[in-house]
Amino acid sequence: MRKILIVDDELDVRDSVKCVLNLAGYEVLTCDNATDALELLGRTPMDLVITDIIMPKMNGVQAIQAIRSEFPLVRIVAISGGGNFGAVGYQPAAIATNAYLKSAEEAGAHVVLTKPFEVADLLQAVETLLGVGHA
Amino acid sequence: MVRLRTSFANYVTLWVVAVHIILLPALFFGMGYVIRKSHENLFVEHARTFARVVAEEFEVGAALDSRQRTEDLLDLAVLHGEALYAELYDRGVATRSRLGSADILSPRHTDLGFGQGGDGIYFIVLPIVHAGHNAELRLGFDELPAQERIHLALRRMLWLLGGYLGIAIGIAIVLSYRLSRPIHRLQDVSRVIATGDYARVLNISTGIRELHDLASDLEAMRRELVGVIKAKEQSEARRDELQRQLRHRQRLETVGTLASGIAHEFNNVLVPIILFTSTVLQDVSLAGASRSHLERVLGAARRAKDVVKKILTFTRELDEARLALIDLRVVVTEGLNLFSALAPPSIEIRTEIAEEIPLVKADATLALHLVINLCTNAYQAMDGADGVLSIGLRYRDCGDGSLGPQPCVELWVSDTGHGMEPDTLERIFEPFFTTRSVGQGTGLGLSVVHGIVESFGASITVETKIGEGTTFRVVFPAVVRVGDEFIAADA
Numbered sequence: 001m002r003k004i005l006i007v008d009d010e011l012d013v014r015d016s017v018k019c020v021l022n023l024a025g026y027e028v029l030t031c032d033n034a035t036d037a038l039e040l041l042g043r044t045p046m047d048l049v050i051t052d053i054i055m056p057k058m059n060g061v062q063a064i065q066a067i068r069s070e071f072p073l074v075r076i077v078a079i080s081g082g083g084n085f086g087a088v089g090y091q092p093a094a095i096a097t098n099a100y101l102k103s104a105e106e107a108g109a110h111v112v113l114t115k116p117f118e119v120a121d122l123l124q125a126v127e128t129l130l131g132v133g134h135a
Numbered sequence: 136m137v138r139l140r141t142s143f144a145n146y147v148t149l150w151v152v153a154v155h156i157i158l159l160p161a162l163f164f165g166m167g168y169v170i171r172k173s174h175e176n177l178f179v180e181h182a183r184t185f186a187r188v189v190a191e192e193f194e195v196g197a198a199l200d201s202r203q204r205t206e207d208l209l210d211l212a213v214l215h216g217e218a219l220y221a222e223l224y225d226r227g228v229a230t231r232s233r234l235g236s237a238d239i240l241s242p243r244h245t246d247l248g249f250g251q252g253g254d255g256i257y258f259i260v261l262p263i264v265h266a267g268h269n270a271e272l273r274l275g276f277d278e279l280p281a282q283e284r285i286h287l288a289l290r291r292m293l294w295l296l297g298g299y300l301g302i303a304i305g306i307a308i309v310l311s312y313r314l315s316r317p318i319h320r321l322q323d324v325s326r327v328i329a330t331g332d333y334a335r336v337l338n339i340s341t342g343i344r345e346l347h348d349l350a351s352d353l354e355a356m357r358r359e360l361v362g363v364i365k366a367k368e369q370s371e372a373r374r375d376e377l378q379r380q381l382r383h384r385q386r387l388e389t390v391g392t393l394a395s396g397i398a399h400e401f402n403n404v405l406v407p408i409i410l411f412t413s414t415v416l417q418d419v420s421l422a423g424a425s426r427s428h429l430e431r432v433l434g435a436a437r438r439a440k441d442v443v444k445k446i447l448t449f450t451r452e453l454d455e456a457r458l459a460l461i462d463l464r465v466v467v468t469e470g471l472n473l474f475s476a477l478a479p480p481s482i483e484i485r486t487e488i489a490e491e492i493p494l495v496k497a498d499a500t501l502a503l504h505l506v507i508n509l510c511t512n513a514y515q516a517m518d519g520a521d522g523v524l525s526i527g528l529r530y531r532d533c534g535d536g537s538l539g540p541q542p543c544v545e546l547w548v549s550d551t552g553h554g555m556e557p558d559t560l561e562r563i564f565e566p567f568f569t570t571r572s573v574g575q576g577t578g579l580g581l582s583v584v585h586g587i588v589e590s591f592g593a594s595i596t597v598e599t600k601i602g603e604g605t606t607f608r609v610v611f612p613a614v615v616r617v618g619d620e621f622i623a624a625d626a
Contacts (some may be wrong), residue, residue: 016407019414054399081402116405116440119413 002130003045006030007037007063008052008079013115017050020119021126034063041071048129051109053080053100061103068108075129078104081115143318147311151303159296170288175249178281179257182274185216186259190272193223193263199270205230212274219256220275226268241273255279317341321350333361383561390565394446401443408436445583458591460494460614461502463528463544470506471526478514478524487527492544493613497591505587508580509548509607516552516605525549533610542613549606555599563597 004026008014014030021028029044031037034051035058041049049067053060060078067074080100101112111125141149189212193199198208209221209232220235229241242258249257256275263270317339327335337357339350412433415421421429467488475484506526513524526548534541555563564585588595588609599605 010403010406012407013403016410016414020410023414023417081399081406115402116409116436119410119417122410 001025001027002047003027003029004126005037005040005046005049006051007032007034007049007055007060009033009055010052013052017122020122024123024126026126034058034060034066037063038066038070041067041074046071046074048075048077048126050077050079050126053078053104061100061107064104064107064109076109076111077125077129078109078112079115079117080104080112143315144308144311147314148304148307151307155300155303159300163293163296166292167289170292171285174281174285174288178276178278179249182218182257182259182276185212185218186261186272186274189216189221189274190261190263193270193272194265199223199225199263199265202230206233210234216274217276217280218274219277220273222273223263223270224273225263225270235275239275242275249281250278255282314343317343317346317350321346321353325353328357328360333357333364386565398443398446401439405436405440405443409433409440412436457498457500458496459499461497461499462492463495463497463502463546463611464488464492466499466502467506467526467528467546470503470510473503474507474510474514478510479519481519481521482514482517483521483523485523485525487525487529489527489529492528492530493542495544495591495593495611496614497593497611501587501590505584505609506546506548508584508587509609512580512584512607513548513550513552513605516550518552522551522604524551530613531610533612544611544613546609546611547606549604551604554601554603554605555597556601560597560599 004021006014006017006021006028007030008017009032011032014032018028018030029040029046031040034055037049037051040046051060051063055063058066060080064076064078067076078101101109101114104112110129113121113125189208192208193205196208198204205223205225209223209230212218212221213232213234218232218235220239221232222235222241223230224241231237239256242260244258245260246252246258251257255278257278259272259274259276261272261274263272320339321337324335324337324339328337335357337350337354339346341347341350412429416426416429416433467486471484471486478484510524510526517524527546529545531543531545532540533543563581565582584607585595591611593609593611596608596610597605598608
């Protein structure tokens with residue numbers, strides 16, 4: 001069974017994505033931050049990582065770079081809903097969703113998805129990366 | 136030292152009076168002396184000439200031959216020579232005219248001048264030689280008539296000079312008032328200008344060249360001042376407008392930043408709603424009202440997703456705008472085709488599209504979105520009433536002349552709706568701001584328009600008048616071809 005790691009600071013996002021993937025037959029683990037995710041990857045081999053971009057401590061782009069560097073065989077899906085880092089105070093140039101996802105792509109993400117995505121979009125991305133019938 | 140000041144008219148009049156007070160007595164005494172001397176000399180000359188004529192008559196005539204003849208000649212001298220006294224002294228005997236005054240003492244010699252002795256008589260004593268013996272003719276002429284003529288002449292001269300003085304003062308007063316009138320006008324206008332009323336024109340009509348030149352110079356200064364003030368006002372107005380635009384932009388940026396943050400949170404919230412609902416709906420055993428309700432939850436979540444997408448459009452968090460060189464005429468035509476199907480028949484659509492316009496750098500899909508949003512806004516502004524919606528495209532030069540021509544393409548959409556109040560105008564690009572009733576709009580249409588315009592590097596302006604309608608103008612920097620390259624001009 002293919003193993004998928006979900007990294008997102010939002011519990012509901014983690015659980016809903018996990019629910020969809022579990023139903024699709026994947027084994028799913030979750031982390032609420034990128035640092036823990038890298039530690040977990042060191043202990044447990046994963047086939048695919050689904051990671052948010054905007055997260056406290058280490059952001060998704062840094063996480064993707066680290067995964068690509070340390071675990072080059074792991075496939076990566078980046079997800080983001082846009083917004084500001086922290087959204088505190090006035091930021092004259094809000095970094096746009098497409099900019100986050102573009103950064104994620106440049107860092108090595110194989111697929112990028114804009115939140116909120118449909119079940120079909122998620123499954124298609126995962127199946128494309130892991131190969132149909134691998135579940 | 137205190138210097139007394141008076142009006143120009145009084146100043147000139149006082150000077151004229153002062154000059155004449157000095158000049159006229161001198162003139163009076165000078166001319167009086169001449170008149171007096173003239174009369175006196177005339178009198179003396181007359182008396183002497185007459186005396187010589189009488190003396191010659193005695194010398195060459197027969198008047199001395201008898202006393203009677205002597206008296207007759209002496210009487211003749213008194214009668215016709217205006218002599219007051221006539222006497223002939225011959226060999227110790229004095230014969231006196233019977234007509235002259237008897238109480239006058241015989242003189243010893245001729246008076247040296249008029250008025251000598253203070254007796255009012257001018258005496259002449261002439262020696263006569265007749266038939267070998269000597270005699271003396273003694274005549275006295277009355278000085279009083281001559282003195283009266285002198286006094287009369289002097290009085291006349293005094294009146295003449297007095298009249299002259301009056302006329303001179305009159306002319307001085309009239310002239311000074313005429314001269315001071317344009318000065319007063321200059322003064323009045325200068326005071327008005329000093330109070331800040333620079334519109335008052337210094338138009339002084341005078342034949343005095345210096346005053347005319349002074350007025351012309353002051354008018355030139357006033358125009359210069361008006362120009363400087365107008366330039367300053369324009370500069371201040373431009374600064375105020377730029378500050379207003381900056382405040383507006385900052386507010387939109389702040390709202391955009393806030394909306395962007397909310398959108399991020401909202402997207403995270405929508406993920407579990409969509410995924411969990413979809414997962415539950417995959418359960419085929421779910422039926423009836425439960426399935427229907429969950430489908431409505433999923434539908435609502437997807438609509439919420441669209442709303443978030445619009446907010447992100449406003450905040451320029453668009454999907455990568457695929458900017459390319461496009462012909463806005465094609466976009467507008469396509470937009471009108473789509474909009475015509477939606478617009479009610481009460482709206483008359485007019486188009487004014489230039490035949491040739493340069494290309495612009497924009498995303499064709501977003502540009503279409505822009506046109507439809509502007510048309511929808513215009514149609515809604517007319518509240519379903521009859522009206523005209525105009526849409527146009529034209530080429531224009533956006534430069535102010537300082538940096539050379541700046542080619543632009545202007546897209547405008549205008550309506551004949553109710554127009555907007557200034558407070559409304561200030562906020563129309565803010566997301567969720569709407570003047571329409573609940574359910575008639577989300578208030579996102581114009582904020583999306585603003586986001587699209589910004590992503591193109593274009594600019595948007597609004598002109599509105601209550602009761603007449605509103606015009607939106609979007610100005611795109613045109614792309615000009617330089618050699619083999621297309622270069623976008625700055626908007």
